[in-house]
Amino acid sequence: MSNLPVLSTSELDMALLELKGWSIERGKLHRQFQFPSFVKAFGFMTSVALVAETMGHHPEWCNVYNQLSVDLITHDAGGITMNDIHLAHKMNELAQS
Numbered sequence: 001m002s003n004l005p006v007l008s009t010s011e012l013d014m015a016l017l018e019l020k021g022w023s024i025e026r027g028k029l030h031r032q033f034q035f036p037s038f039v040k041a042f043g044f045m046t047s048v049a050l051v052a053e054t055m056g057h058h059p060e061w062c063n064v065y066n067q068l069s070v071d072l073i074t075h076d077a078g079g080i081t082m083n084d085i086h087l088a089h090k091m092n093e094l095a096q097s
């Protein structure tokens with residue numbers, strides 16, 4: 001359960017300045033990832049799954065071959081919170097390693 005507030009439009013605009021590749025789509029924090037192979041995509045998803053489980057905060061995502069579409073939203077709060085921003089930063093870090 002998240003007690004964090006839903007971020008305002010201006011707070012989101014500020015956070016997006018530091019979040020390469022992410023945008024707001026249909027009220028969710030969105031990024032499309034592309035990997036060299038399905039195995040690389042799935043390896044990334046496995047790494048993210050471990051972080052997500054530790055955070056207690058989980059992505060909505062769809063994997064097709066080497067493509068991964070991710071949407072982040074805090075269901076308990078009904079909008080985008082700092083939990084989504086933190087998870088997006090962790091995903092960007094993991095995508096580079």
Ligand SMILES: C[C@H](O)[C@H](O)[C@H]1CNC2=NC(N)=NC(=O)C2=N1
Nearest residue numbers: 001056057058073074075076077
């Ligand atoms: C009880 C459980 O920890 C909560 O329901 C967590 C699980 N993971 C979650 N993930 C996301 N993205 N939003 C949530 O509100 C959320 N809630």
